[in-house]
Amino acid sequence: MPVDLQPQEMDRLDELVATRRKVKRKELLFHNGEKFTSLFAIRTGVFKTRVTTEDGRDQVTGFQMAGEIIGLDGIVNGQHSCDAVALEDAEVCVMPYERLEELSREVTALQRHVHQVMSREIVREHGVMLLLGSMRAEERLAAFLMNLVKRLHARGFSATELILRMTREEIGSYLGLKLETVSRTLSKFVEEGVVEVNQRHVRITNADALKQLANPTVCN
Amino acid sequence: MPVDLQPQEMDRLDELVATRRKVKRKELLFHNGEKFTSLFAIRTGVFKTRVTTEDGRDQVTGFQMAGEIIGLDGIVNGQHSCDAVALEDAEVCVMPYERLEELSREVTALQRHVHQVMSREIVREHGVMLLLGSMRAEERLAAFLMNLVKRLHARGFSATELILRMTREEIGSYLGLKLETVSRTLSKFVEEGVVEVNQRHVRITNADALKQLANPTVCN
DNA sequence: CGCCGCATTGACGTTCGTCAAGTCTAGTGG
């Protein structure tokens, strides 16, 4: 948590995030219906969150990576309303929610931080709604790639290369597309010289063009 | 705010929501880029929130009615990232955010309530993402009507009749459809005897059928 | 009355989903 604090406050925060938990690839950090007790701060690895309907359809609601907080959905009803699945071996800090509540009553910076994290998630979801509601396949995928590479870059990785930790199907679910459409659209980007793709390895060769695709000035 | 409290705590909360503000139909409660200072609790009237892209496309991210909190998007960056537009003459309580922070440090029930409101919004948006990402027009519209009537019923209105405060275009924007599709789908429902429609007045004549159409559990 | 915004409906086009075949890669076991 990137908040600056007094030494004594730091100690209390350290205690809050003292517990760690490892989650193997394909395993669930928590699942729909599970009792909510803690938030999780991702230390390593990438997760997806998904919601599911009775009739088996599901929707990926996000991909989360190091430094991001997961589990906020559980606060309102005391139980989780989505699944969190590790896309690779991962480790998280377990933050017991009741301790977090107490502490954020005492440490103003923490209170503010918690509010910001939740607000940021709301704003992010607004962006996804915009994407799902009014963009075409090309734009969705371009926006997705831009977003991923930006977040990775902020974590010290390349600004032009990335390795997808998720399948075409998972990308499609997140973007409201079928996996074939994701694959086709990626191929199209390759033809246009915007990216190079080798399985899960993606290299952005023309970032400007990608930005154009994600935010076209002309649309129908 | 439906939280039970000590009398003295009540007084402090009363002070928090003392300021009122009236917003006329089609006017903005706040707009994208505006400095964030307060959250708003809706007393009367219905609002829509929307996000916009540079190229002029916009997406309705929600319709809010009495008792609901609006403005949470502003917390993370200190400025609003969407517009809130009144769909009819409305009145809100203005809750200065800094006062809210202070108070929720002292009143545990308020702290919890704030967290729940934000978490609820996150969960609601998960539902919208599911709707936008994996449902067809019929299902989206059925889910939308069910959701509206449920919320109205919880506020003492009819469980089968409602008046839409928004245009077909606004419904379409929220559901990721064009207004013509909304209109056609409504007409289809009428043909099937599921609803009666007269302009903005809608009567649900076969709630079970509507629930069938909206298959998944996208409620809230 | 006549205008204007909203809504409906039809004809047609585009995008994306569906179905199917086939390729590639990594992992498994003989």
Next chain:
DNA sequence: CCACTAGACTTGACGAACGTCAATGCGGCG
């Protein structure tokens, strides 16, 4: 070490759902 398999991915042909464009209707309000 090499088949063998399973899962992920690619690509093509076709169709359905929804968008686009356009004409028309309807109701409220100055």
